[in-house]
Amino acid sequence: MKSTTIRRLAGTTLALAVAGVSLRADISTDQQKRIAEAATVLSEIHSAPDKDVPKDLWDKASCVMVVPGMKKAAFIVGGEYGKGLMSCRQGGGWSAPVFMRVEKGSWGLQIGAQSIDLVLLIMNDRGVEKLLADKVTLGGEASVAGGPVGRDARAATDAQMKAEILSYSRTQGLFAGINLSGGVIRTDADDNLDLYGKTVTPKEVLTGTTIKSPSAAAPFIKALHRQ
DSSP: HHHHHHHHHHHHHHHHHHHHHHHHHHHHHHHHHHHHHHHHHHHHHHHHHSOOHHHHHHHHOSEEEEEEEEEEEEHHSTTTTEEEEEEEEEEEEEEEEEEEEEEOTTGGGGGGSSEEEEEEEEEHHHHHHHTTTSEEBBTTTTEEEEEEOSSGGGGGOOHHHHHEEEEEEEEEEEEEOOOOOOOOEEEEHHHHHHHHSSOOOOHHHOSSSSSSOOOOGGGHHHHSSSO
């Protein structure tokens, strides 16, 4: 009798474990796809230096955020948004990433494309601190400007050089600066909980030393190491 009970308990435990693993795998699949797409965006942009973010600006950036494949519908239907991820410089390398989302801005309907990739450079500590809050409004709480493109950052305007965030879009192969004023950026708490298996704050991940980057994030971290 006792052995039968033990076998049943063992079977139940195994079934729950398998179910838990499967659920995590499903969630990880979605996140892995987003990570891979963000890495591809950076790799393709970096492959054309004359049409890339100027390297000296890239090297000065405190953090980089990539939102791949944002759909036009996300700007038309209230409550929809684009999802991406962000990493910050840390000890000569890049921190573990956090998932972020960009919500509807007044600039959305002016894009005129079915899908765009967004790349944001957070240029200083002030910009980082604002993004570490629950949410930040671009052009309001954080200054933002469309970034310059090319090999030489000396072509940047005064407004671009003073902005806390430089923003870029890529659509149909064209990579250019874009003004994201009116958009809202916030962390994606649910996806970060899934990725790390526990509740973590953006500050713990991006500026701390105890949170290690998950192996699933390796393609994105590798793409950040621009040559």
